Amino acid sequence: MLEKKSNIKAWFYLLPAMALLSVFTFYPLFNAFYLAILRDFSFLNRTASGFTLFGNFIEVIKDRNFAIAMKNTSIIVFVSVPISVLVALFISVGLNSIKKLQGIFQTIFFLPYVTNAIAIGMAFAFIFHSDYGLFNTFLGWFGIDPVNWIGMGASWSTAMFALLIFTVWGGLAFKIMVFLSGLQSIDKQYYDAARVDATPRSRVFRRITVPLLSPMIAYITITSFIGAFKAYRTIIGMFGPTLRPPGTLSKDSLITIVGLVYQSLRNADTIGEISRAASASIILFAITLIFTLIQMWVSKKRVHY
Amino acid sequence: MEITLKNLTKIFQEKDKGEITAVNNLNITIPSGKLVGLLGPSGCGKSTTLYLIAGLLNPNKGRIFFGDEDVTDMPPEERGIGLVFQNYALYPHMTVRQNIMFPLENIKVEKQEALKRSQEMADLVGIGELMDRKPKQLSGGQQQRVAIARALVKKPRVLLLDEPLSNLDARLRLATREEIKRIQRETGITTLFVTHDQEEAMSISDQIVLLNFGIKQQEGEPQDVYDQPDNLFSAKFLGTPPINIFEGEIKNKKLIFNDMELTTKDSPDKNVLIGIRPEGFIIDKKSAFSLSVYMVETIGRDTTLIIKNPLDEEETFRAIVDASHRIKPGDTIKFKIKPEKLFVFDPETGELL
Numbered sequence A: 001m002l003e004k005k006s007n008i009k010a011w012f013y014l015l016p017a018m019a020l021l022s023v024f025t026f027y028p029l030f031n032a033f034y035l036a037i038l039r040d041f042s043f044l045n046r047t048a049s050g051f052t053l054f055g056n057f058i059e060v061i062k063d064r065n066f067a068i069a070m071k072n073t074s075i076i077v078f079v080s081v082p083i084s085v086l087v088a089l090f091i092s093v094g095l096n097s098i099k100k101l102q103g104i105f106q107t108i109f110f111l112p113y114v115t116n117a118i119a120i121g122m123a124f125a126f127i128f129h130s131d132y133g134l135f136n137t138f139l140g141w142f143g144i145d146p147v148n149w150i151g152m153g154a155s156w157s158t159a160m161f162a163l164l165i166f167t168v169w170g171g172l173a174f175k176i177m178v179f180l181s182g183l184q185s186i187d188k189q190y191y192d193a194a195r196v197d198a199t200p201r202s203r204v205f206r207r208i209t210v211p212l213l214s215p216m217i218a219y220i221t222i223t224s225f226i227g228a229f230k231a232y233r234t235i236i237g238m239f240g241p242t243l244r245p246p247g248t249l250s251k252d253s254l255i256t257i258v259g260l261v262y263q264s265l266r267n268a269d270t271i272g273e274i275s276r277a278a279s280a281s282i283i284l285f286a287i288t289l290i291f292t293l294i295q296m297w298v299s300k301k302r303v304h305y
Numbered sequence B: 001m002e003i004t005l006k007n008l009t010k011i012f013q014e015k016d017k018g019e020i021t022a023v024n025n026l027n028i029t030i031p032s033g034k035l036v037g038l039l040g041p042s043g044c045g046k047s048t049t050l051y052l053i054a055g056l057l058n059p060n061k062g063r064i065f066f067g068d069e070d071v072t073d074m075p076p077e078e079r080g081i082g083l084v085f086q087n088y089a090l091y092p093h094m095t096v097r098q099n100i101m102f103p104l105e106n107i108k109v110e111k112q113e114a115l116k117r118s119q120e121m122a123d124l125v126g127i128g129e130l131m132d133r134k135p136k137q138l139s140g141g142q143q144q145r146v147a148i149a150r151a152l153v154k155k156p157r158v159l160l161l162d163e164p165l166s167n168l169d170a171r172l173r174l175a176t177r178e179e180i181k182r183i184q185r186e187t188g189i190t191t192l193f194v195t196h197d198q199e200e201a202m203s204i205s206d207q208i209v210l211l212n213f214g215i216k217q218q219e220g221e222p223q224d225v226y227d228q229p230d231n232l233f234s235a236k237f238l239g240t241p242p243i244n245i246f247e248g249e250i251k252n253k254k255l256i257f258n259d260m261e262l263t264t265k266d267s268p269d270k271n272v273l274i275g276i277r278p279e280g281f282i283i284d285k286k287s288a289f290s291l292s293v294y295m296v297e298t299i300g301r302d303t304t305l306i307i308k309n310p311l312d313e314e315e316t317f318r319a320i321v322d323a324s325h326r327i328k329p330g331d332t333i334k335f336k337i338k339p340e341k342l343f344v345f346d347p348e349t350g351e352l353l
């Protein structure tokens, strides 16, 4: 009797959140599924010629741009995330051991987090400018000739390289913040014990720091993968609405799946385009979901709590 | 191996509180193969002393010797120390076996050899069957043994234990302190045992060092320190129930309490503090020293009389007498004081007179 009452109470407290979620999350999600199975849906007339279970999905997948978007998205996900997690980990461990300058560094690494990604993208576009970009100047110190990274007619691979560096850098701030707070909550006595037992530094890192930080590492890795699957703002920030260096062909585009969705939405007047946008977003949703479930399953076995 | 601390001083700089002298000009010798108890109230600098010996902290002044070797500037990993932390600091993600093997892997002991030595050490401390558990799956006492095994497995020159029993319940504490003593005997390792529990220190140690405010108060064999305290702090810190302290005076070479003569004392006239151990009271009808009993605690073996201080009704003190005396609350009893259980201290300096 008592328990039942408190259950009702709990639901009552959840009501506002549920209401908001229904309007802004569940309804759009449901709507996307609905749009994805409409045949020849016209956004202007709000009419469709019927239903098709896979028709829109097949059209999306057959589109030449889909393969390009899948390739770009995969590279961004599987290259930038592991690198940025590792780099963030090393920087955090380094920062954690320099007590004096920690505050300043924390601010420096935190700045990108509070700055608009598109603004930073533009700044990065300038850094990679072939004539007066910092990056080429830097390479010049080592006697390397200037490279046309993202300028007129730049190749897909140099543009992707620049994009990856930008993506890694942009994701560092939040990761470092989480890792630092995780490191600071590790009992210092573990390190004292390790010192007394003559543990080499690298072993302290591998056998003590990483396992004790593993819940944070798992959290950061999973959320970063989800974020990277949705990459779009970084690309528009760096390359503008064309999503590719000027003067290049669309096969060299840096478009991602989310980019594909937006492109379809921009052509919403064309019959069936909205349904294709919905289908593409559902494909992305499915990929992300499966991937996240696998990761959670793996981390359950590997993470120490 | 003998450990010698010479004029050891450690000062902490605190932003808001200024300087804290945690260890103040400490001179201690820990004889080879002995178990020495470092005893003092919380915050007196025991852990700091231990960390200085371990090399985890560096002294501001003074030297540390292991045998003839000056190790003051040697990093902790080269000192050959086994350290058991107050909360054990077992690596939570490793099994017992991995925890015990960890120090051996650091010094690249061959795998089979490391496994063998870990098992031997685990058997010695009595946790040989628990090797595949995680620390969280162990009781406090078992965790403590794992910590000792981990400290001993690399065959250190010195074993340092920081309040190793403080996290255990009373019964386990008794059993474990005997265990520690046994392990120390069997391995013959020079051991420094830190505790704030005087009973623990007295029962386990070959020698004790009493510390207060980072300053050594007294050192010696437990019974000697108990029997011959150098000062008020030593007298008060050792013994349960604690020594009774009350104000008195020396007048005409007599020790006077509440106008009653306790004994003769060949000192100039002055106010003093009188300390009498609870077991120092003997019922003696001929004595001039009489007190009224307020409460009686009987435990069978002996009887504790709780007596209100006639000079200060708020204060009580305790006398332990033979159970054969049938004493009731309210009785007025005449006492003789055993001379070896009576101490007179200077009220200003606390020194024994």
Ligand SMILES: Nc1ncnc2c1ncn2[C@@H]1O[C@H](COP(=O)(O)OP(=O)(O)O)[C@@H](O)[C@H]1O
Binding pocket: B012, B013, B014, B020, B021, B022, B040, B041, B042, B043, B044, B045, B046, B047, B048, B049
């Ligand atoms: N790292 C530190 N920084 C500042 N003060 C400290 C530090 N460690 C200990 N102290 C101070 O030194 C004194 C002795 O501490 P400690 O050796 O831990 O005492 P104990 O182990 O006897 O309880 C205490 O006043 C404590 O606050």
Ligand SMILES: [Mg+2]
Binding pocket: B043, B046, B047, B048, B163
């Ligand atoms: Mg302590």
